[in-house]
Amino acid sequence: MRTTYCGLVSEALMGQTVTLMGWAHRRRDHGGVIFIDLRDREGLVQIVCDPDRPEMFKTAEDVRNEFCLKVVGKVRARPAGTENSNLVSGKIEVLALELEVLNASVTPPFQLDDENLSETVRLTHRVLDLRRPAMQKNMMLRYKVAIEVRKFLDEQGFIDIETPMLTKSTPEGARDYLVPSRVHDGMFFALPQSPQLFKQLLMVAGFDRYYQITKCFRDEDLRADRQPEFTQIDIETSFLAEEEIRAITEAMIRTVFRKVMGIELPVYAQLSYTEAMHRYGSDKPDLRVKLQFTELTDVMKDVDFKVFSTPATTPGGRVAALRVPGGGEMSRGEIDAYTEFVKIYGAKGLAWVKVNDAGKGREGLQSPIVKNLHDAAIAEIIARTGARNGDLIFFGADREKVVNDALGALRVKVGHSEFGRTHDLFEDKWAPLWVVDFPMFEHDEEADRWVAVHHPFTAPKDGHEDLMTTDPGKCVAKAYDMVLNGWEIGGGSVRIHRADVQAKVFEALKIGPDEQQLKFGFLLDALQYGAPPHGGLAFGLDRIATLMAGAESIRDVIAFPKTQRAQCLLTMAPSAVDEKQLRELHIRLRNPTPAA
Known part of the structure; x- marks a missing residue:
């Protein structure tokens, strides 16, 4: 049997004989000596097969990528100059004494070290995709997060209690996934969107502190941070005030980051919902981006420019500005691209002003809208935004929600852009x-x-x-x-x-x-x-793992995720079922007849 994982072989095992099992990540033939990078969930180790053992060497000649292998060999130092500091095993190699092919592999549909794979290919061949070192690392990280959450909550006296997966449909919020009952004709269960009601019942039942890491289901439109089924760290407690609940859950997240990543999170900022929307247009602002809104609704009530004055004098309207330091360098093409971008969020357009010389008033500004603004409004825009020479000011004017959504998205897009990073508008940190x-x-x-x-x-x-x-x-x-x-x-x-x-x-x-x-x-x-x-809080385990892994989507930290169309490309679910199953469930389909 295996004596250690490939990725854990180090100088500590120098001179010892080890038994390893894993997959051939790559095979190289160098002048009569064959090198095999053997891979398992912990990483890689270099196997050296020399021709002094003819039978073993013959087996090695037939090895191809993704063959499942067993290797018995002796740990020795790599030749000087060939060390790999990126690997735990980078200072050693294993001289193969025995080599056994446990199972051959057909040619994989892609190279596991290909970084340009489409998501469709990855999800269709998810088993192979999960073999990639990056995905192995992500799944191990997710596991460690869950372990540390359990440890923390256990130490705080929380009890892990399971709640039902088949429950009552309460059509509030997102759509339910319905499950027909075979024994109760015409009746349906729902898969839980959250254990919300049951965890409140557990508080009434006297369990005091409850938690559960559980699946939840919502039949909603999907984005990068959503899935039809997702994993929730569900927490409820009795006899604690609002601030105490926040304190204990913040301590949990701090502990998880410290234990899993060795990171001490900084002091948490705190904003009211109203302040967050006022300053950032979002109730989940990215504080790494240094840009903020400037309120101008009151300033624009008496300007001749109807695009500004109409929302400024309409209940529920808003006019706000977003100053971009150094943005005067942006080309008209870049500004036009941002104008098209905000239309996704319902904005009709994007007014802008380039500040060439802030001290000259309207004469120092470059914009097609300046002529429609009186001097007092221009002076107030400059003063409130703190605009300096070379800055660019974007404006949002519409219903409050449209302004918040459009300018809020623009703020993040500019901040994360190459321009934002090179002009100190973004700080790479945990916020x-x-x-x-x-x-x-x-x-x-x-x-x-x-x-x-x-x-x-x-x-x-x-x-x-x-x-x-x-x-x-x-x-x-x-x-x-x-x-x-x-x-x-x-x-x-x-x-x-x-x-x-x-x-x-x-x-x-x-x-x-x-x-x-x-x-x-x-x-x-x-x-x-x-x-x-009583009160509580629910965390998205998928989202936490995504942020920790630096992944682009929660699909990169879920073993078998769905696509944005709620499909599993691996199993081809959802799929049709036969008529017998439908009859047992008292269901008749009403699909439209296909056109002839």
């Missing part, structure tokens, strides 16, 4: 942040009703209970998100544990007694039995 005091409700214009920003069991701030019925838009929740480098990695809240407060939330949401009982009756009934004050 953790708490965003707190989220609004309790947001207004659904289409349905003309208030909806919960998080979920209907989030508690309002002390003193805000009456606002839920008198002015829901001003009601602030005991809700909080942890943000890291522009990604929301966790979010949670203090929950409602009193029936009278819960009734006001349902009243604000226009959820009547019958609907309350139908959707949430089991929870409401349980809350009557001395429910303790």
Whole structure:
């Protein structure tokens, strides 16, 4: 049997005989001596096969990439000048005494060290993709994160309790994945979007501190940081205040970074939701980017330029500026490209001003819009933005959401660009942040009703209970998100544990007694039995691992992910099922008839 992993063979084993098992990463024939880089999950080691052992050497001649091998050999120092400082095994090599092909391999569809593979190829041949050292490293890192999370929570007295995978559909938020019941005709289970209701029930049941690393499911449109099934570090605790919940979960993330990566995260910034939106246009701002918005709504109310004055005088409108230091160097082509970019976020265009000489007022500015702005507005723009010679100012003017989305995305794009990095607009660091005091409700214009920003069991701030019925838009929740480098990695809240407060939330949401009982009756009934004050937070394990690995997508830290169209290219799921299965489930398909 194997005595050690390939990637762990080092000078400590010098002179010893080892038994290794792994895959041929590459094979090289150098003047009668064959070198095989043998690979396993821990890394590579160089195997030397010389012709002094004819039978072993003959086997080595037939070895090709991805053959599964067993090697018995002696550890010795590499010849001077051939060491590889990038490998644990870089100072040694293994002289093969015995070589056995455990299983041959057909020619792989791609070279494992090819860095330019399309994601389609990688996901179609995911088993081979997972053999690549980068993917092996990612999966090991993910495993270590989960281990350290468990260790920390165990030490803090949290209990790992499983909650159901087949549960009740509560169509709030994202779409549910439905599972038809065979034994209950016409009835459906849902796969959980979150263990939210069950973890609250566990608090009522007296378990005090609960956690679970569990799968969750949401049938929603996908992006780089989302999957239809994802892994959540779910945490709930009783008898802790909002700040105490944040403190214990922040300590967990700090511990995980220290243990897994040897990194001490800096002091967490803290912003209210309102301040984050005001300064960055996002509730998950990337603080590595040094750019911020400048508020100009009040300044633009009386300008002749209708593009600015209309949103400035319309309720719910906003005018804001984004100063880019040194941006005057940008070409008109680059500015036009950014104009097209913001249209993705609903912006109709992108006004801009180049500051050639800030001291000359309008004479020192270059822009097609300057002629439409009076001197007082121009002076205020320069003063508020702090513009200097050579700067570029972008403007957003529209409904507040459009301005925030468009300028917020532009801020990140400019900051992360080559221009941003070379002009000190981006600082490569870990930038953790708490965003707190989220609004309790947001207004659904289409349905003309208030909806919960998080979920209907989030508690309002002390003193805000009456606002839920008198002015829901001003009601602030005991809700909080942890943000890291522009990604929301966790979010949670203090929950409602009193029936009278819960009734006001349902009243604000226009959820009547019958609907309350139908959707949430089991929870409401349980809350009557001395429910303790409780709250919690859920982290995205996939997102945390993605950030730690420096990966571009969470698909790079999930063993068998789905595509952005929610397909598994490896197994070709989802797929059709036969008529017998459908009959057993009392299901008849209503697919449109294909056109002739």
